[in-house]
Amino acid sequence: MRVTTRRVLLLLGSVAALMVTLHLGQQVLECQQVLSERRHRLMRPKNEELVMVDANRVEYRYSKDMPLIFIGGVPRSGTTLMRAMLDAHPEVRCGEETRIIPRVLAMRQAWSKSGREKMRLDEAGVTDQVLDAAMQAFILEVIAKHGEPARYLCNKDPFTLKSSVYLSRLFPNSKFLLMVRDGRASVHSMITRKVTIAGFDLNSYRDCLTKWNKAIEVMYSQCLEIGRARCLPVYYEQLVLHPERSMHNIMRFLDISWSDTVLHHEELIGKPGGVSLSKIERSTDQVIKPVNMEALSKWIGHIPGDVLQDMAHIAPMLARLGYDPYANPPNYGHPDPLVVNNTHRVLKGDYKTPANLKGHLQVTQNTSSSH
Amino acid sequence: MVGKLKQNLLLACLAISSATVFYLGQHAMECHHRMEQRPPRGDSAAATPGTAPRANGSAPYSKDMPLIFIGGVPRSGTTLMRAMLDAHPDVRCGEETRVIPRILAVKQMWARSSKEKIRLDEAGVTDDVLDSAMQAFLLEIIVKHGEPARYLCNKDPFALKSLTYLARIFPNAKFLLMVRDGRASVHSMISRKVTIAGFDLNSYRDCLTKWNRAIETMYNQCMEVGFQRCMLVHYEQLVLHPERWMRTLLKFLHIPWNQAVLHHEEMIGKAGGVSLSKVERSTDQVIKPVNVEALSKWVGKIPADVLQDMPVIAPMLAKLGYDPYANPPNYGKPDQKVLENTRRV
Numbered sequence: 001m002r003v004t005t006r007r008v009l010l011l012l013g014s015v016a017a018l019m020v021t022l023h024l025g026q027q028v029l030e031c032q033q034v035l036s037e038r039r040h041r042l043m044r045p046k047n048e049e050l051v052m053v054d055a056n057r058v059e060y061r062y063s064k065d066m067p068l069i070f071i072g073g074v075p076r077s078g079t080t081l082m083r084a085m086l087d088a089h090p091e092v093r094c095g096e097e098t099r100i101i102p103r104v105l106a107m108r109q110a111w112s113k114s115g116r117e118k119m120r121l122d123e124a125g126v127t128d129q130v131l132d133a134a135m136q137a138f139i140l141e142v143i144a145k146h147g148e149p150a151r152y153l154c155n156k157d158p159f160t161l162k163s164s165v166y167l168s169r170l171f172p173n174s175k176f177l178l179m180v181r182d183g184r185a186s187v188h189s190m191i192t193r194k195v196t197i198a199g200f201d202l203n204s205y206r207d208c209l210t211k212w213n214k215a216i217e218v219m220y221s222q223c224l225e226i227g228r229a230r231c232l233p234v235y236y237e238q239l240v241l242h243p244e245r246s247m248h249n250i251m252r253f254l255d256i257s258w259s260d261t262v263l264h265h266e267e268l269i270g271k272p273g274g275v276s277l278s279k280i281e282r283s284t285d286q287v288i289k290p291v292n293m294e295a296l297s298k299w300i301g302h303i304p305g306d307v308l309q310d311m312a313h314i315a316p317m318l319a320r321l322g323y324d325p326y327a328n329p330p331n332y333g334h335p336d337p338l339v340v341n342n343t344h345r346v347l348k349g350d351y352k353t354p355a356n357l358k359g360h361l362q363v364t365q366n367t368s369s370s371h
Numbered sequence: 372m373v374g375k376l377k378q379n380l381l382l383a384c385l386a387i388s389s390a391t392v393f394y395l396g397q398h399a400m401e402c403h404h405r406m407e408q409r410p411p412r413g414d415s416a417a418a419t420p421g422t423a424p425r426a427n428g429s430a431p432y433s434k435d436m437p438l439i440f441i442g443g444v445p446r447s448g449t450t451l452m453r454a455m456l457d458a459h460p461d462v463r464c465g466e467e468t469r470v471i472p473r474i475l476a477v478k479q480m481w482a483r484s485s486k487e488k489i490r491l492d493e494a495g496v497t498d499d500v501l502d503s504a505m506q507a508f509l510l511e512i513i514v515k516h517g518e519p520a521r522y523l524c525n526k527d528p529f530a531l532k533s534l535t536y537l538a539r540i541f542p543n544a545k546f547l548l549m550v551r552d553g554r555a556s557v558h559s560m561i562s563r564k565v566t567i568a569g570f571d572l573n574s575y576r577d578c579l580t581k582w583n584r585a586i587e588t589m590y591n592q593c594m595e596v597g598f599q600r601c602m603l604v605h606y607e608q609l610v611l612h613p614e615r616w617m618r619t620l621l622k623f624l625h626i627p628w629n630q631a632v633l634h635h636e637e638m639i640g641k642a643g644g645v646s647l648s649k650v651e652r653s654t655d656q657v658i659k660p661v662n663v664e665a666l667s668k669w670v671g672k673i674p675a676d677v678l679q680d681m682p683v684i685a686p687m688l689a690k691l692g693y694d695p696y697a698n699p700p701n702y703g704k705p706d707q708k709v710l711e712n713t714r715r716v
Contacts (some may be wrong), residue, residue: 014388098495102475123466125468134470137504
């Protein structure tokens with residue numbers, strides 16, 4: 001290539017332009033950083049942490065960085081049993097379904113899903129960052145204040161795990177327990193007990209199984225996305241057949257020290273530091289009993305023949321989760337002696353719902369969870 | 372041939388980089404301008420008593436801060452009101468958040484349904500818990516969607532449908548309820564095609580009925596919290612006599628007077644000034660100085676049968692001081708300054 005003055009000038013010009021561009025770009029970035037820092041520095045919440053005091057005057061501090069536990073899954077999958085067993089641990093408090101957390105999560109999702117709305121919100125300064133801060137604040141207040149203080153706070157609202165990836169981002173030290181159960185059993189339970197769930201047609205096993213499949217698929221894939229270190233699928237059948245083994249695994253996953261109380265949640269119903277139940281929740285009458293096998297295979301013989309035939313097609317998640325879609329029922333496993341004993345006592349009639357917890361029958365329509 | 376290609380390529384690169392340089396240069400200048408123009412707004416920790424002053428001078432925010440809520444039926448001058456306040460160096464309202472009225476409405480639904488209230492109480496989600504959660508949510512949005520300031524303000528027209536609730540959860544908050552001749556508001560939403568949930572833009576009658584219901588709700592709540600916390604601002608009076616009304620307003624809010632509130636049009640897009648949203652429907656109007664353009668545009672546009680039934684359709688008109696049979700009523704004579712502004716506009 002011939003070296004002409006023109007060429008040299010061109011080269012120098014482009015190099016200069018490049019350097020100026022880089023310099024200006026750096027300046028703009030710096031400038032923006034200082035501005036945003038300024039903005040953040042200038043307004044701080046009066047109380048950075050939530051402080052709650054329990055009956056013994058012990059102080060607990062809560063913040064978005066606390067190790068929260070979120071329990072969820074498709075309704076009728078053992079979510080209440082799971083939270084009751086954890087509630088029995090002296091250092092853990094889950095409490096009842098808040099009902100509103102899934103609703104605000106759904107609202108939040110709707111706001112960012114619509115591209116147009118997201119644009120309008122950004123124009124208003126209501127960016128993802130701002131919305132996330134508001135969500136953290138709201139959810140923390142509800143979780144912290146709707147029950148007794150405890151070292152480890154936990155929340156059980158079945159459909160929150162449809163937003164588990166989002167929650168894992170909002171609360172960086174949170175962990176998730178996804179309750180998984182044979183869809184046929186869950187569906188049979190909601191239909192026979194008439195548990196209203198938005199979007200599920202309780203007149204049709206086919207429809208409910210389809211919706212079950214859709215829901216568990218979403219929750220399961222998010223659980224996988226979050227990763228084994230933070231999200232643990234818990235199989236209901238394994239939990240009730242082998243509670244000790246399962247609970248040891250779960251406590252290890254949660255990094256919480258063991259307590260035998262978790263295997264006897266039925267002894268701590270309504271006690272301080274124990275299991276607080278709601279009159280109107282649909283599983284209350286079951287969860288006052290010790291861990292037992294009553295509910296495992298009740299669905300046998302109740303699902304219509306045509307649905308049974310199309311099972312693998314209607315609910316592919318069954319196979320994916322390890323349930324044989326053609327086995328009625330699959331062999332879930334053999335129960336521990338503790339569970340055999342419990343089931344025996346339950347069937348004898350040892351556990352009746354106490355008067356103060358009877359109530360949901362009076363409420364004519366009870367929506368279990370929002371979709 | 373190849374040489375020419377190379378040269379053209381180099382030229383193209385130069386052109387692109389010059390354009391980039393130009394753009395970045397502009398951006399950098401703007402940024403520096405903003406940095407200089409903006410001394411940290413408002414006082415530091417001294418604002419809230421009982422808080423240890425922080426080394427970096429941050430102002431703490433809490434539910435006890437003196438918030439200002441502006442609202443009313445849409446097309447009643449709410450944006451003008453917030454823009455004029457935004458022009459004050461110590462106040463920041465910012466754009467409509469859009470989400471605040473929604474969460475307030477949802478909360479109201481939970482509280483209104485007695486069945487749901489029972490279920491929530493059973494779950495430990497009592498009124499106190501809900502209030503804490505709402506305070507936390509609303510504060511985060513209000514504080515973080517705009518620049519910091521000593522007095523934070525929020526303008527979402529329908530938020531005032533929960534006026535009494537807001538007054539309870541924010542005990543030091545004050546409220547400005549924008550009131551306007553319903554005929555003018557309705558004409559504005561219909562002619563400008565401003566979609567408002569529940570308002571049928573094909574019918575003056577329907578819109579006036581809905582206007583009446585909405586303003587009645589908000590008016591009653593304003594009366595309920597009392598004159599020390601809620602002030603009615605008549606749009607017509609604000610545009611005819613801006614200085615008088617802004618002085619009254621700022622006194623009501625316990626905020627010192629500043630001449631800037633009478634010249635909000637000079638603070639558009641500036642740091643510490645009026646931040647406007649491209650997608651809001653009043654933006655094109657509020658960039659102009661206070662003027663009387665919009666006062667009587669509705670005359671002659673309302674169908675005769677609606678005019679005849681006016682006091683029955685919209686009894687709030689009379690209640691708020693607007694003669695339902697006068698087309699238009701005599702709102703008053705504008706100040707000299709406003710006349711000038713209108714001529715310029």
